[in-house]
Amino acid sequence: MAEKILNIEDLSIWYRTYRGYSQVVDHIHLHVDKGEKIGLVGESGCGKTTTMKTVMGVLGKDLIHIPNGTIDFRGKNVLTMKQSDLLELRRSGVSMISQSPMSALNPVFTIGQQLMDILKYSGKYNPRDKEALKNAAHEALTSVMLSDPDRIMASYPHQLSGGMRQRVCIASALITPKDLLIADEPCTALDVTIQDQIHHLLRELVEEKKRSLIMITHSLGVARELVDRIYIMYGGNIVESCRTEDLFTSPSHPYTQGLLSCVPRLSGGGLSAGIYGYVPDYVNPPKGCRFCPRCPYAKKICETEKPPMTEIAPDHTVACFRFGGEEQEKGGEA
Numbered sequence: 001m002a003e004k005i006l007n008i009e010d011l012s013i014w015y016r017t018y019r020g021y022s023q024v025v026d027h028i029h030l031h032v033d034k035g036e037k038i039g040l041v042g043e044s045g046c047g048k049t050t051t052m053k054t055v056m057g058v059l060g061k062d063l064i065h066i067p068n069g070t071i072d073f074r075g076k077n078v079l080t081m082k083q084s085d086l087l088e089l090r091r092s093g094v095s096m097i098s099q100s101p102m103s104a105l106n107p108v109f110t111i112g113q114q115l116m117d118i119l120k121y122s123g124k125y126n127p128r129d130k131e132a133l134k135n136a137a138h139e140a141l142t143s144v145m146l147s148d149p150d151r152i153m154a155s156y157p158h159q160l161s162g163g164m165r166q167r168v169c170i171a172s173a174l175i176t177p178k179d180l181l182i183a184d185e186p187c188t189a190l191d192v193t194i195q196d197q198i199h200h201l202l203r204e205l206v207e208e209k210k211r212s213l214i215m216i217t218h219s220l221g222v223a224r225e226l227v228d229r230i231y232i233m234y235g236g237n238i239v240e241s242c243r244t245e246d247l248f249t250s251p252s253h254p255y256t257q258g259l260l261s262c263v264p265r266l267s268g269g270g271l272s273a274g275i276y277g278y279v280p281d282y283v284n285p286p287k288g289c290r291f292c293p294r295c296p297y298a299k300k301i302c303e304t305e306k307p308p309m310t311e312i313a314p315d316h317t318v319a320c321f322r323f324g325g326e327e328q329e330k331g332g333e334a
């Protein structure tokens with residue numbers, strides 16, 4: 001059996017807001033095996049970034065409340081870690097590439113200084129050996145296909161293009177050996193050719209360095225190219241999970257089907273109708289299935305009960321009453 005590097009069990013995450021608790025993430029289960037690439041896909045505001053920031057331990061207790069669940073990374077629960085263990089987790093366990101490289105990089109230090117700082121505190125280099133630090137930073141920039149590493153090392157973030165900045169962020173995430181890389185929509189602000197290059201680069205580097213990858217994306221097309229398994233997230237719930245090829249041959253949750261129907265086709269056919277409605281208000285989320293108000297197949301039970309995760313095929317699970325639970329047993333009463 002494959003070794004699980006990350007195992008999230010029954011996790012809920014609530015933000016503390018002036019209106020009360022915003023119950024963003026709701027009882028999710030998710031795991032990543034060693035060397036595996038998974039995709040976390042869903043529209044904006046579904047809780048993908050919140051989940052992953054919690055894995056990194058960067059959301060403070062004054063901001064979030066965790067009513068239930070565990071996040072097990074390499075055998076330790078991140079949620080009960082001491083601050084020193086969290087620092088070690090981020091130093092040697094997990095790294096994250098954010099949506100916005102401009103806010104991830106420090107504007108007042110050169111790229112060279114920032115990369116060398118990461119190396120200095122990694123514990124893998126002698127902090128006084130400037131030559132070794134410089135060479136390692138240089139090598140990291142070359143590995144992400146930045147053709148003039150000397151100039152980049154001497155540049156400040158604002159002196160680089162968006163694509164170059166994102167490559168620098170990838171270099172900094174991979175510069176020290178870590179088991180898991182979380183890429184949070186790394187290409188949001190880039191044009192399509194650069195997006196393609198960065199996605200290919202990410203895949204090659206992750207495979208070459210044998211890291212595990214969690215790719216957060218809005219795009220099923222990107223997930224199809226990059227990952228082995230996909231979790232579809234809607235309104236803070238995982239609604240479907242399966243191997244990548246199965247998602248495209250037998251998409252089963254109505255939300256997954258809606259997402260697929262939104263993908264524009266080169267053969268034409270006009271704009272799709274999309275998925276009617278919005279993600280829920282998390283302070284007063286729907287009592288039953290959170291997708292119910294937008295679902296074309298919604299039944300009475302969906303308004304009041306949460307659909308259980310049902311295995312509909314090997315390694316393919318769906319949280320919908322159309323595939324199990326009480327409603328099916330009752331014969332799908334509307």
Ligand SMILES: Nc1ncnc2c1ncn2[C@@H]1O[C@H](COP(=O)(O)OP(=O)(O)OP(=O)(O)O)[C@@H](O)[C@H]1O
Binds near residue numbers: 017022024042044
């Ligand atoms: N600091 C915060 N305080 C309160 N609510 C927050 C905070 N950060 C995020 N949220 C809310 O949590 C919900 C989920 O946001 P999150 O960024 O996790 O979604 P996402 O799926 O990653 O979206 P996107 O793809 O646009 O990044 C949103 O409703 C958002 O407004």
